[in-house]
Amino acid sequence: xxxxxxxxxxxxxxxxxxxxxxxxxxxxxxxxxxxxxxxxxxxxxxxxxxxxxxxxxxxxxxxxxxxxxxxxxxxxxxxxxxxxxxxxxxxxxxxxxxxxxxxxxxxxxxxxxxxxxxxxxxxxxxxxxxxxxxxxxxxxxxxxxxxxxxxxxxxxxxxxxxxxxxxxxxxxxxxxxxxxxxxxxxxxxxxxxxxxxxxxxxxxxxxxxxxxxxxxxxxxxxxxxxxxxxxxxxxxxxxxxxxxxxxxxxxxxxxxxxxxxxxxxxxxxxxxxxxxxxxxxxxxxxxxxxxxxxxxxxxxxxxxxxxxxxxxxxxxxxxxxxxxxxxxxxxxxxxxxxxxxxxxxxxxxxxxxxxxxxxxxxxxxxxxxxxxxxxxxxxxxxxxxxxxxxxxxxxxxxxxxxxxxxxxxxxxxxxxxxxxxxxxxxxxxxxxxxxxxxxxxxxxxxxxxxxxxxxxxxxxxxxxxxxxxxxxxxxxxxxxxxxxxxxxxxxxxxxxxxxxxxxxxxxxxxxxxxxxxxxxxxxxxxxxxxxxxxxxxxxxxxxxxxxxxxxxxxxxxxxxxxxxxxxxxxxxxxxxxxxxxxxxxxxxxxxxxxxxxxxxxxxxxxxxxxxxxxxxxxxxxxxxxxxxxxxxxxxxxxxxxxxxxxxxxxxxxxxxxxxxxxxxxxxxxxxxx
Ligand SMILES: [Zn+2]
Numbered sequence: 001x002x003x004x005x006x007x008x009x010x011x012x013x014x015x016x017x018x019x020x021x022x023x024x025x026x027x028x029x030x031x032x033x034x035x036x037x038x039x040x041x042x043x044x045x046x047x048x049x050x051x052x053x054x055x056x057x058x059x060x061x062x063x064x065x066x067x068x069x070x071x072x073x074x075x076x077x078x079x080x081x082x083x084x085x086x087x088x089x090x091x092x093x094x095x096x097x098x099x100x101x102x103x104x105x106x107x108x109x110x111x112x113x114x115x116x117x118x119x120x121x122x123x124x125x126x127x128x129x130x131x132x133x134x135x136x137x138x139x140x141x142x143x144x145x146x147x148x149x150x151x152x153x154x155x156x157x158x159x160x161x162x163x164x165x166x167x168x169x170x171x172x173x174x175x176x177x178x179x180x181x182x183x184x185x186x187x188x189x190x191x192x193x194x195x196x197x198x199x200x201x202x203x204x205x206x207x208x209x210x211x212x213x214x215x216x217x218x219x220x221x222x223x224x225x226x227x228x229x230x231x232x233x234x235x236x237x238x239x240x241x242x243x244x245x246x247x248x249x250x251x252x253x254x255x256x257x258x259x260x261x262x263x264x265x266x267x268x269x270x271x272x273x274x275x276x277x278x279x280x281x282x283x284x285x286x287x288x289x290x291x292x293x294x295x296x297x298x299x300x301x302x303x304x305x306x307x308x309x310x311x312x313x314x315x316x317x318x319x320x321x322x323x324x325x326x327x328x329x330x331x332x333x334x335x336x337x338x339x340x341x342x343x344x345x346x347x348x349x350x351x352x353x354x355x356x357x358x359x360x361x362x363x364x365x366x367x368x369x370x371x372x373x374x375x376x377x378x379x380x381x382x383x384x385x386x387x388x389x390x391x392x393x394x395x396x397x398x399x400x401x402x403x404x405x406x407x408x409x410x411x412x413x414x415x416x417x418x419x420x421x422x423x424x425x426x427x428x429x430x431x432x433x434x435x436x437x438x439x440x441x442x443x444x445x446x447x448x449x450x451x452x453x454x455x456x457x458x459x460x461x462x463x464x465x466x467x468x469x470x471x472x473x474x475x476x477x478x479x480x481x482x483x484x485x486x487x488x489x490x491x492x493x494x495x496x497x498x499x500x501x502x503x504x505x506x507x508x509x510x511x512x513x514x515x516x517x518x519x520x521x522x523x524x525x526x527x528x529x530x531x532x533x534x535x536x537x538x539x540x541x542x543x544x545x546x547x548x549x550x551x552x553x554x555x556x557x558x559x560x561x562x563x564x565x566x567x568x569x570x571x572x573x574x575x576x577x578x579x580x581x582x583x584x585x586x587x588x589x590x591x592x593x594x595x596x597x598x599x600x601x602x603x604x605x606x607x608x609x610x611x612x613x614x615x616x617x618x619x620x621x622x623x624x625x626x627x628x629x630x631x632x633x634x635x636x637x638x639x640x641x642x643x644x645x646x647x648x649x650x651x652x653x654x655x656x657x658x659x660x661x662x663x664x665x666x667x668x669x670x671x672x673x
Contacts, residue, residue, distance in 0.1 A: 012383075013436065015382050026089050030074075041103075061133070105140070129479065167594065184212060197224045197225060201221065227337075243330075247565075268280070286608070301575060327580070353454075354517065355514065358408060358451070363512060375396055378395070401473055420466075420472070421438055424436040426473075456530055483643045494613055498613040543578060551583065552602075614665040638652075639655055
């Protein structure tokens, strides 16, 4: 029997024929596709003809087309509807694919052709997009060590391999510390805890084999415990244990791992010719260099610290009012802040919920895309991997633009969180290919016959992922490697976070937030309270985040510290960290930075993106209309259609006429002076 993954797909728009694919088809299809990819790479590397753009760079762009088609279908399933067989396949594929990618980056004959083209680039008469793809391709090889030989190459390989061992160890230690700590709650220890916290604590107790409720170090339990528990002594005990993860001494202590990791990263950067690891990491980012990152963080830090200090004074008064002596401590902040929030913005989730229906929020996301970009969405039938999955054809003026797939409900087979991916990316090379884009969320599924209802956070998630989807669907480039969301990490969240702003446009909510039973629009005062509550306690949130980002940057910007804990303390003293606020992630459990390379000297990028999304939305406000057609057209032309075909800073400057400034963010967070 033929493997359906390796044949043509005669389905609507060429979607994967999920009904015909069995789990047993994936491994042989990946083997066959990888063999084809290897043959394609060998043919390019060993081509007797002199290198030119078509026979080298464009050929590389297409070398993995069959593999990408199989993996696009597989990873959609593995993330959104897994089972033990698919989990096992995922474990099997990871080393196969990483070996293949190392083979390519270490292929000397292949790199020699790329280098020859790079050297001759000014004489090749390349389009701007071709020059960009050539630069990015070569840069990828160089950054993985293609210019190194002999001892230096061997040392780089050893450093990278040791770093990956340390990253895994760091996470395992953290999980062990989180698993091993529990605090049982007796009948006298429950004061202040609302039903939902008690239920979570009981479920955690049952899971740990305790005969009553317990507090664990899971963020989803300890944070509400710190917010609600009346028992200051228990809050202190829980907070200190939470802060000590990875720093408890013994076999699971992460402090030595952090020090070794930082030293090896610095060595890796030096081997590749960079001054520091931060310089190496930021070369590919919009920020470009450590000074630009620090400058942005400090512009936000000072107003955030001032707001947090003003809040701290209010909370300290509340603490004293409760008869406690001594200063406000980190285990007090969330508790008094929650009390204050209830007094200032009483917002009952139960009152809100009937107004945020999933189908109405999907309709709102589509309607905004229609007003901004002229897109139309039509529900269609097509092959799906689960009955909850829905498919729409996206058109503009009747012409096909993309296929959009929504998979919104939580289920046991889906990993947690929400994401957007392209099962097929937009490109023009080798034939005009329009994208197949999927949004996956984990919203609670309603009882049969009832409408699905969202929280405001859920609705924001829906708009966020839809913003990523627009970045894929409106992509208009020739080469797949720069298509859609293939942009710098500190730029990729711009379209998604920007799109969240349209959810908070009052006209959108008053049209689409209608009561599930009565159909009535959300009352204006509820709408105002909901939008007000979303921005509460921003001084605290900004301080705990920016402090972590500054420590991350300080660790990687210059010689590696021998004692990271001491360096952390110095940085916090330098910036004047308020005593009642802890870092969002302290070094021994800062998994973003130490679990792998992903966010090392990159933790700032969440804030960078927020600065940009606030500044970008301000362009619509300045035009006097959140749907201003000229601004929307410019956004599509400069940002949403360009993928990575142009440097991110240049794209943003083309949209806004300048680089982003922090004013709109400070205003939005209520931190402006
Ligand atoms: Zn995102």
